[in-house]
Amino acid sequence: MxxxxxxxxxxxxxxxxxxxxxxxxxxxxxxxxxxxxxxxxxxxxxxxxxxxxxxxxxxxxxxxxxxxxxxxxxxxxxxxxxxxxxxxxxxxxxxxxxxxxxxxxxxxxxxxxxxxxxxxxxxxxxDGEIRSCFAMTEPRVASSDATNIETSILRDGDDYVINGRKWWITGAMNSACKLAIVMGKSDTSAPKHQQQSMILVPMDAPGLTVMRPLSVYGYEHPPLGHAEVLFDNVRVPAENMLLGEGRGFEIAQGRLGPGRIHHCMRFIGLAERAIEIMCRRALSRTAFGSKFADMGGVRQVIGQCRVELEQARLVTLKAAWAMDRHGNKAARNDIAVAKIVVPTTAGQIIDRAIQVHGGGGLSEDFFLAEAFAETRFLRIGDGPDEVHREALARAELARHAETAH
The missing domain is CATH 1.10.540.10 (Acyl-CoA dehydrogenase/oxidase, N-terminal domain)
Structure with missing residues (x-):
């Protein structure tokens, strides 16, 4: 393969x-x-x-x-x-x-x-001249089910008017962020997955207010940040609609698949580096008359980290390979597997590296504490683990349904 x-x-x-x-x-x-x-x-x-x-x-x-x-x-x-x-x-x-x-x-x-x-x-x-954000998640509803979102995108003459409140909008705090891609409902009477649309909204549009930054375990991640954003009668031209009314879910699936696998790719590197500095720490520190590297418990942890990271890397490579050969939609189950496995695995490895570093691992002196917060965040971001497990279960059950009787 x-x-x-x-x-x-x-x-x-x-x-x-x-x-x-x-x-x-x-x-x-x-x-x-x-x-x-x-x-x-x-x-x-x-x-x-x-x-x-x-x-x-x-x-x-x-x-x-x-x-x-x-x-x-x-x-x-x-x-x-x-x-x-x-x-x-x-x-x-x-x-x-x-x-x-x-x-x-x-x-x-x-x-x-x-x-x-x-x-x-x-x-x-x-060209890297501006930045952007993607506004889907909302504070009032369980946005893991995107059919719940309440933000409205309603046609009014030659414009669309947007009303709603979004949060965990990564990048929205950045002064270079000039564009929000907003997902909301344009027709609540349409079939369940055709009610949503996506529209392009300039960040300086009247009625768009960045309310506050949100921190992840105390990290605000400047200059991007994660913001709560209010849309109060925000009016944009009709030509800002993406693809057409009711196409929001279609666009979301096209976007989130590659985005999920890119996160997994990056986290493999982050976990690899955590293993490296854990080993260097173990080789350089002594406690109770022995180097950490000579302690059986530490050696077991390092060995297990290598096993788990190689498993995570392989499912990520398989998902990327499937995307290239079969397309993002056909590879969705492989992407889901990677999205479940990698953030959890990377988080466990980073947590173990923090433990080997002792108090230093909790500080800004090493990258580990912020890296742990980042990996924990992604077990919820881009769809929580539970949603991906549910999708995988449905696919498995459908595959075996014909032979069940």
Whole structure:
């Protein structure tokens, strides 16, 4: 099933690894530190801005993108290997214009956007001139079932009027965020999965208010942030509708599949790095007359981490391979498996690395505490584990239904 990387992908991987070593890791702590940002924490970090220019100049830009000459034209399987490198640092994806939620939004605009929508929004996103957010989750309803969402998108002459409240809108705090892709209901009398639509809303539209940042275990993740956003009679032109009324679920499934697997790719790299620093810590620290690395309990933990990470990497590679050969829709079960397995596995590995680091693992001196918060977040984000297990169970039961009697 698995193949060697193409010469192009292998060369990009080598150059990306060298760039990470030379530029990303040395600046990581400054970029990720929340305590040093102060009032300007929602503005793009100056070091990141400088590194983005370097990355683009070196051709390490839009690595995920395969819809046109703005990207590298890699397959999902090839990008998996590069994305794992990006995932080793929470600071890295933004530097290479491969960060969520922009990646998913660029996929939406490329696949479903009109030429006018692409010119206005996709081009500056691909150029890294602006950022965007994706507004689906709501505080008043269980948004794991997206049919529950209550935000209204109603036609009024040549416009649509949007009313509702969204939260956990990643990127909305960033001063560079200029676009929200909003999912809401345009026709509550339509069939259940045809009531929803998606529409493009400029962040400076009258009536759109970013209410507050939301923290994950105390981390606000500047300059992106996760925001609560109010839409109060927000009016946008009818041509801002994506694909057409009632097509929201169709677009969501097209967006979330690749987005889920990209998260998994990155978390493999994050967990790999956690194992590495856990081993270095175990080899360098002594307690009760013995090195940590000589203690049976620590060695058992390290061995189990390797077993679990290889399992997680394989299901991620399989999902990427299936997407390339059968399409995102046909690969949805493989994507669901990876989405369940990887965040949990990465979180367990990072938690064990924190334990080996003792008090240091809880601090900003290492990347582990914020990495743990990130992995725990994704067991809910992009669909909670329970939803994916339910979908997998339905698929299994349907597959065996004909032979049940």
């Amino acid at each position: 698995f193949a060697e990387l193409s010469s192009k992908a292998a060369e990009l991987k080598d150059r990306l690894e060298a760039f990470m070593t030379a530029h990303v890791y040395p600046n990581e702590r400054e970029i990720l530190s929340e305590s040093s940002r102060g009032e300007g924490r929602w503005n793009p970090h100056p070091v990141v801005a400088e590194l983005k220019q370097k990355a683009r100049a070196e051709g390490l830009w839009n690595l995920f993108y395969n819809h046109g000459p703005e990207g590298q034209g890699l397959s999902n399987y090839e990008y998996t290997h590069l994305c794992e490198l990006l995932g080793r640092s929470l600071a890295a994806p933004e530097i290479f214009n491969c960060n969520a939620p922009d990646v998913g939004n660029m996929e939406i605009l490329s696949t479903y956007g009109t030429e006018a929508q692409k010119q206005r929004w996709l081009k500056p996103l691909l």
